[in-house]
Amino acid sequence: MLHKIINLTVRDVRFPTSVEQHGSDAMHTDPDYSAAYVVLDTDRGLRGFGLTFTLGKGTEIVVCAVEALAALVVGKSLQEIVSDFRGFYRLLTSDGQMRWLGPEKGVTHLATAAVLNAVWDLWARSEGKPLWKLLVDMVSHRKFRSKVCVQDVITISCSVCVSSGSRDQMQKEGYPAYTTSCAWLGYPDQQLKQLCTDALKSGWTKFKVKVGADLEDDIRRCRLIRQMIGPNNTLMIDANQRWDVAEAISWVSRLSEFKPLWIEEPTSPDDILGHAAISKALAPLGIGVATGEQCHNRVMFKQFLQASALQFVQIDSCRLGSVNENLAVLLMAHKFQVPVCPHAGGVGLCELVQHLILFDYICVSASLDSRMCEYVDHLHKHFTSPVVIQDAHYMPPKDPGYSCEMLEASVQKHQYPEGDVWKLHMNK
Numbered sequence: 285m286l287h288k289i290i291n292l293t294v295r296d297v298r299f300p301t302s303v304e305q306h307g308s309d310a311m312h313t314d315p316d317y318s319a320a321y322v323v324l325d326t327d328r329g330l331r332g333f334g335l336t337f338t339l340g341k342g343t344e345i346v347v348c349a350v351e352a353l354a355a356l357v358v359g360k361s362l363q364e365i366v367s368d369f370r371g372f373y374r375l376l377t378s379d380g381q382m383r384w385l386g387p388e389k390g391v392t393h394l395a396t397a398a399v400l401n402a403v404w405d406l407w408a409r410s411e412g413k414p415l416w417k418l419l420v421d422m423v424s425h426r427k428f429r430s431k432v433c434v435q436d437v438i439t440i441s442c443s444v445c446v447s448s449g450s451r452d453q454m455q456k457e458g459y460p461a462y463t464t465s466c467a468w469l470g471y472p473d474q475q476l477k478q479l480c481t482d483a484l485k486s487g488w489t490k491f492k493v494k495v496g497a498d499l500e501d502d503i504r505r506c507r508l509i510r511q512m513i514g515p516n517n518t519l520m521i522d523a524n525q526r527w528d529v530a531e532a533i534s535w536v537s538r539l540s541e542f543k544p545l546w547i548e549e550p551t552s553p554d555d556i557l558g559h560a561a562i563s564k565a566l567a568p569l570g571i572g573v574a575t576g577e578q579c580h581n582r583v584m585f586k587q588f589l590q591a592s593a594l595q596f597v598q599i600d601s602c603r604l605g606s607v608n609e610n611l612a613v614l615l616m617a618h619k620f621q622v623p624v625c626p627h628a629g630g631v632g633l634c635e636l637v638q639h640l641i642l643f644d645y646i647c648v649s650a651s652l653d654s655r656m657c658e659y660v661d662h663l664h665k666h667f668t669s670p671v672v673i674q675d676a677h678y679m680p681p682k683d684p685g686y687s688c689e690m691l692e693a694s695v696q697k698h699q700y701p702e703g704d705v706w707k708l709h710m711n712k
């Protein structure tokens with residue numbers, strides 16, 4: 285445990301996913317999946333790897349923010365950090381000069397996530413366990429309260445951490461997943477059909493379709509997918525914040541014939557009461573509201589839950605302040621009995637969030653009812669411990685850590701702007 289952190293490096297790693305429209309939606313029409321990629325070196329040679337997900341040019345700003353936080357981490361030992369993790373979380377989020385940029389939102393919060401993800405990775409590696417198991421063991425050994433929880437959560441954690449889902453079941457069957465990879469907005473119908481055919485063959489039963497730019501296109505695409513997947517498989521739709529409240533209600537009502545389970549991010553992610561109004565209007569149609577990938581922090585989630593403004597909580601491993609803040613949201617969702625269906629549409633997000641949802645099942649919710657974790661099939665080959673999907677389920681990771689170490693060769697190739705991939709791209 286006495287691993288002293290002696291260095292932090294952060295690199296701007298970008299993948300040109302926009303070229304083939306992977307990841308495209310109604311608001312992000314040219315997304316290059318990217319990461320501010322953090323490595324922590326310790327005096328005893330152990331390293332921690334972390335990242336936060338961003339898109340293209342935005343990465344350079346996040347990288348600057350991580351550099352600004354580095355001095356708060358370098359020089360500390362892992363022991364010092366985890367024995368007062370709450371204090372360390374506050375140190376990062378409450379710096380007297382930097383908190384003005386947030387607090388706990390936007391670029392500084394994404395940077396906090398990147399740094400803390402690397403600390404959690406380091407901790408799990410130092411214990412020789414995958415992160416989900418580190419968390420599960422902590423709860424079973426009751427170390428949880430003193431070490432991890434954010435103050436506001438301590439009280440509820442004591443009362444809700446009584447559930448227990450079967451670890452064995454997860455090891456055998458895995459955690460149910462849905463796929464977004466068949467129907468990004470920029471894919472032509474032919475591609476959509478082909479991908480959907482392939483996905484059905486591989487055992488996928490839950491599909492998310494991007495909507496929101498053009499109603500006639502949405503009707504055609506949803507009809508196509510619904511016809512292909514049949515009435516019994518699950519369809520979700522995602523508008524990535526494209527509409528105002530009234531427009532969201534009328535647009536989704538027009539798509540209701542395709543029986544989507546949820547409409548995701550129908551409007552501004554900050555409009556809690558707007559989401560509540562949409563939830564209320566769509567409930568009679570049997571359509572829920574899902575959101576979270578751009579929900580700033582646990583305080584916003586608290587209000588979404590209090591206002592009955594969402595029916596599916598989409599935690600994000602890189603938007604919130606790492607495991608610390610995500611645990612708070614898992615516990616609150618459990619208290620309000622709202623299912624958690626994590627967001628994972630980005631580079632590295634599947635690798636990270638699988639750990640959190642396994643913990644949620646084993647220690648918090650103990651339920652798979654209306655629950656599933658997003659999966660996108662891009663870029664996993666760049667990770668040293670990529671996700672394992674079997675029969676549309678996430679199989680629990682076995683390697684020690686938080687699964688977000690990238691292959692050094694991939695990092696070098698994709699580093700912006702000097703990596704070979706970008707040199708080639710710019711010369712085109």
Ligand SMILES: C[C@H](O)[C@@H](O)[C@@H](O)[C@H](O)C(=O)O
Binds near residue numbers: 312524577630658
């Ligand atoms: C730009 C990204 O691909 C988003 O479209 C993606 O995160 C999406 O909202 C999702 O739910 O996966």
Ligand SMILES: [Mg+2]
Binds near residue numbers: 524549577
């Ligand atoms: Mg989404």
